[in-house]
Amino acid sequence: MFSRCLAHVLACVTVLTGAAHAAPRPLKAPAGMVMVGPGVYRPLYPASPAERLVSVRRFYLDARPVTNGEFLTFVRAQPEWRRDRAPRLLADDGYLTHWAAADALGRDVRSASPVTNVSWFAAKAYCAARSARLPSEREWELAALASENARDASSDPAFVARILDFYSRPALAASLRDVGSGKPNLYGVYDLHGLVWEWIYDFSASLVAVDSREKGEADRNRFCGATGASAQTPSDYAAFMRVAFRSSLEAAYTTSRLGFRCAADLEETP
Amino acid sequence: MTRRSPFVWSLALCLLACRQPAPAPPSSSSHAVPANQRSDVPVPAVTEATGPSLYDLPIHVVDRAGTTRPLAAFRGAPLLVTMFYGSCASACPLLTSDLKRIERQLPTGVRDQLRVLMVSFDQARDTPAVLERMTLDRGMDPARWTLASASDDDARSLAGVLGIRYRKLDNGEFFHSSAIVLLDRDGRIRARLDGLGRDPSAIVSFLTAPS
Numbered sequence: 001m002f003s004r005c006l007a008h009v010l011a012c013v014t015v016l017t018g019a020a021h022a023a024p025r026p027l028k029a030p031a032g033m034v035m036v037g038p039g040v041y042r043p044l045y046p047a048s049p050a051e052r053l054v055s056v057r058r059f060y061l062d063a064r065p066v067t068n069g070e071f072l073t074f075v076r077a078q079p080e081w082r083r084d085r086a087p088r089l090l091a092d093d094g095y096l097t098h099w100a101a102a103d104a105l106g107r108d109v110r111s112a113s114p115v116t117n118v119s120w121f122a123a124k125a126y127c128a129a130r131s132a133r134l135p136s137e138r139e140w141e142l143a144a145l146a147s148e149n150a151r152d153a154s155s156d157p158a159f160v161a162r163i164l165d166f167y168s169r170p171a172l173a174a175s176l177r178d179v180g181s182g183k184p185n186l187y188g189v190y191d192l193h194g195l196v197w198e199w200i201y202d203f204s205a206s207l208v209a210v211d212s213r214e215k216g217e218a219d220r221n222r223f224c225g226a227t228g229a230s231a232q233t234p235s236d237y238a239a240f241m242r243v244a245f246r247s248s249l250e251a252a253y254t255t256s257r258l259g260f261r262c263a264a265d266l267e268e269t270p
Numbered sequence: 271m272t273r274r275s276p277f278v279w280s281l282a283l284c285l286l287a288c289r290q291p292a293p294a295p296p297s298s299s300s301h302a303v304p305a306n307q308r309s310d311v312p313v314p315a316v317t318e319a320t321g322p323s324l325y326d327l328p329i330h331v332v333d334r335a336g337t338t339r340p341l342a343a344f345r346g347a348p349l350l351v352t353m354f355y356g357s358c359a360s361a362c363p364l365l366t367s368d369l370k371r372i373e374r375q376l377p378t379g380v381r382d383q384l385r386v387l388m389v390s391f392d393q394a395r396d397t398p399a400v401l402e403r404m405t406l407d408r409g410m411d412p413a414r415w416t417l418a419s420a421s422d423d424d425a426r427s428l429a430g431v432l433g434i435r436y437r438k439l440d441n442g443e444f445f446h447s448s449a450i451v452l453l454d455r456d457g458r459i460r461a462r463l464d465g466l467g468r469d470p471s472a473i474v475s476f477l478t479a480p481s
Contacts (some may be wrong), residue, residue: 048439089322089431120430204429205437205445251430 030132030264033060034188036143039151043141047205060259061262063134064179065127065198066189067236069111071118076103076265081122090121094254112178114196114259122252123199127262129216134201135263137246141239144192146185154235163238177218197245199260206246292359316473325457329428331418334401338419341428342457344453349385349453353425353434355392355444356400361409364466365448366408372450372470380477386415391425391444432460452476 023243029035046052075081075096081098082103094117100106118126120134128132135143147153154160180190192198249258290432325342332338350369356361365388373381390396401417404410410417420428429436434444452473461472 047437047445048443050440050442087326089324089327118292121427124427202426202437204426204435248434251427270298 018200026224028129029060032062032064033132033264034063034267036057036061036139036187036189039142041138041142041145043138044236044243054138056138058206058266059135059139060132060264060266061139061143061187061189062132062263063184063188064152065114065196065259065261066123067112067179068105068109068115070113071096071126072099072105072111076130078125078129079103081125082144086122088252090252091119092252092254095119095122096254098256108175108176110175112180113176114175114179116196116253116256118199118258118260119254120199120203120249123260124201126260131264132264133261134199135198137202137205139263140192140198140200141242142184143189145188146187148183148185150250151186159161160235160238163193163235167238167241175197196257196259197242197255199258200246203246203249204251206243273349275479295319296315324431324453324459327427327431329386329424331416331420331424332393332398333416333418334398334405336398342455344385344387344416346455346456347383347385348455349387349457351387351432351444351451351453352438352449353389353391353429353432354448355376355390355446356396356404357442358444359391363408364372365450366410368450368463368466368468368470372473375470375474376477382414384414385408388415388417389425389428390417391422391429391438391446393419393421393425393444395442433464 035057035058039056041056042052043051043054079085083091086095096117097104098117099109105111124134144155144163146154147156147159150159169249174206178196179195182194184190185192250260280382290376300456307334307341325340325345327341327396329341330338331341350372352365354365366481369386369388373384373386376384390401395419396419405412405417419425428434432449432451434447437443438442447464448466450463450470451459454460454476461476463473
């Protein structure tokens with residue numbers, strides 16, 4: 001059964017990557033964004049057997065997480081998103097609490113460090129104001145597969161070790177470093193790992209708890225790919241951390257290590 | 271290899287989705303545990319009277335007449351809100367029967383005041399015509415029950431404020447958690463039932479309490 005599954009997977013990969021070689025048109029990325037994909041992403045918990053491998057279309061992604069300075073500009077332009085005005089239904093009590101004031105960062109907050117303590121609603125509103133959107137899970141995960149020199153570095157031990165090191169570091173009160181100070185990945189995207197966790201558009205589609213509660217033979221039969229995932233390789237563990245974290249989120253939550261970046265559709269116009 | 275039909279595991283997951291809250295990541299290695307999950311204090315079933323109103327949010331639904339209405343159009347009467355998708359053969363009829371069970375426990379006068387809003391996250395398939403047929407087929411009082419759909423973005427936002435999780439599968443089915451949320455006449459969340467077949471006493475007691 002396993003070999004049949006593997007053959008199936010390889011066939012899918014061949015088809016999907018083959019489709020990826022369509023000639024790209026010259027495109028102008030929105031300011032601050034780079035083009036990512038197309039590619040194939042293998043979810044840790046496939047939502048259905050047909051989704052063991054997910055093809056992801058090309059899209060634009062912010063090269064860096066949104067910064068405090070950028071978010072301040074947004075809040076000044078849309079004061080309904082000030083921390084003293086945003087409804088608690090859309091942003092909990094922690095919203096922007098690290099800023100000195102509702103409309104000022106203060107001396108202790110770096111303008112170029114990633115904004116955190118933002119809810120999903122606030123992040124979504126910020127992106128909408130830029131005519132952009134939050135990346136989907138599959139888009140974010142595709143971008144995050146890439147190291148400095150490989151599109152899929154999930155089997156690169158050094159790359160995986162770096163991610164796990166970030167996940168295992170305790171959350172310190174120390175201020176976050178500036179965005180974009182590391183090395184970009186192959187797509188030109190900075191800080192997908194090692195700085196902050198990031199909101200995705202469909203965080204509330206993460207249902208890991210559902211899958212993990214299902215025990216026994218039925219579950220193993222259901223997801224051929226998931227059987228492989230239970231092999232517990234380090235890269236699976238990193239993916240599990242992200243799925244578990246997203247599953248724990250609610251749309252109004254804010255935390256001191258959760259930021260975001262925006263994405264946009266590729267406009268295939270000349 | 272045993273194959274389960276999508277129906278079976280859709281049912282299983284619909285049912286299981288709401289059994290318990292999702293686990294927080296291990297605290298020893300977590301950078302950021304959401305504030306609301308930092309303690310084990312149970313959330314009270316009935317929330318305080320003060321609080322933000324869903325009717326302040328720019329969320330719209332499309333009803334069975336094809337009319338786009340803001341959520342705020344439901345202001346003025348207590349409202350039970352839930353989310354579903356019409357082609358779900360398993361959990362959604364159970365959700366409907368839960369809603370009817372709540373209604374049966376209410377005195378006539380209270381029930382006549384109550385409104386029910388079921389919002390589909392499957393706008394492509396739950397067209398006004400489909401919603402119209404469903405309203406009639408399932409014996410819902412069209413004067414008080416509104417079946418509607420929402421755009422992807424509005425559905426995701428509404429699910430966000432209602433604490434409902436869902437994932438669209440590539441085959442058009444949805445995995446989703448089920449919740450029934452009670453709004454007061456001003457759109458504030460006052461009680462909720464997470465999961466199917468739950469004891470609705472929190473909702474019933476709010477609705478029947480002398481105001």
